[in-house]
Amino acid sequence: MRIAINATCFNHRPSGATQRFVGMYREVIKKLPDAQFTVFGPSDFPVSNWFDYSSNLNHVATTIPSNGRINKALENYCYWPRALRTNQFDIIERFNLPIIPHKGALHLVTTHDIRQVSCGNSISRSLYHQYIKRSLESATKVITVSKAMRDEILQHFPNLSVSVVYNGFNRLTFDGPSHDELTRFQSSYCIPTQYLLSIGHFEERKNYVRLIDAMRILHSQGVDIPLVIVGNDSGTKSLVQERVTALGLNGKVWLLSGLSDRDVQCAYSLCKAFVFPSSYEGFGIPILEAMAADRAQILSDIPVFREITENQGVFFPHGDPGAMAHAIEQVVCGSDEEKRLVAYGKTRLAAFSFDKLADEIVDIYRQLYSH
16 A cells, blocks of 8 residues: 655644644554555655554655645645655545545545534635535545534534544553642743633633623632633634633633643643533543543533533533533532532543554555455
């Protein structure tokens, strides 16, 4: 088997997609020693650094940048027809759109969500629907990250062949920070201990404004727990900060950006519980991180969160700050519920090991190749 992996969308920026790619495909390459892999990387980041030397792995640096939507799309259309004329592959796997078809090869594409089709105004949804439809229908198989997302994809595009392979998590990389590391982190950001933690980029679907409203309700009821939100700004951080100020919660809410992976682990280690208020997600890797840190999870009631936790979390309707406040109080003021959630998380994490999930990718390769 000759397998091409288009990794031109990845770079240094932390994301669930990057974590999945690095953790899972290291294992996939090891599990198929008789296959020949070629990883095509972006022009602005050496993805080859993520992989150990292997005789069945080649790296190619392309002219495609990992950032810049227009430049990236244009370079995709220019680069791939030339590159694929001079290389013959049995399977080509991609992690972003568009798909540039290549006669004679089977095409796999992994998509984490289709929020452009499901969210936003009607004009943008219609435009993205056509764009995504053309791309996904040119794939031999679509891989997505949850059963909930598979159902959503098939609702919009019923003729696709869609398989589910969960996002993974390596528990060994999430070891507990030392006392000195925790002290440094706490001092650097001037944050308290025993706070609520939420993690995710500042964008509308993360629903942070309603979480701030819930915090105001909690404080008015005498539940005096701080909140720390960790995420890079994707357009709504100033709006969230304005809400914090308007509700008089300065000194009760911290908005942190630009944290290292180790700082994020410190944030989990110092928190009382993890709250995830999103209105839309394809998966939810922070849930696994909270489980690894032995922290209870308080989650918006969306299908994928129930799937990941097998209905074992504490849930709230994401549009209701009052219900959100009640769910938070139920956990932070009820030790039995917190203990139950932590104990469940310890056992649930095994379902998301990269080794297990890599086997599922290998099975998909073999099934496609055998046909």
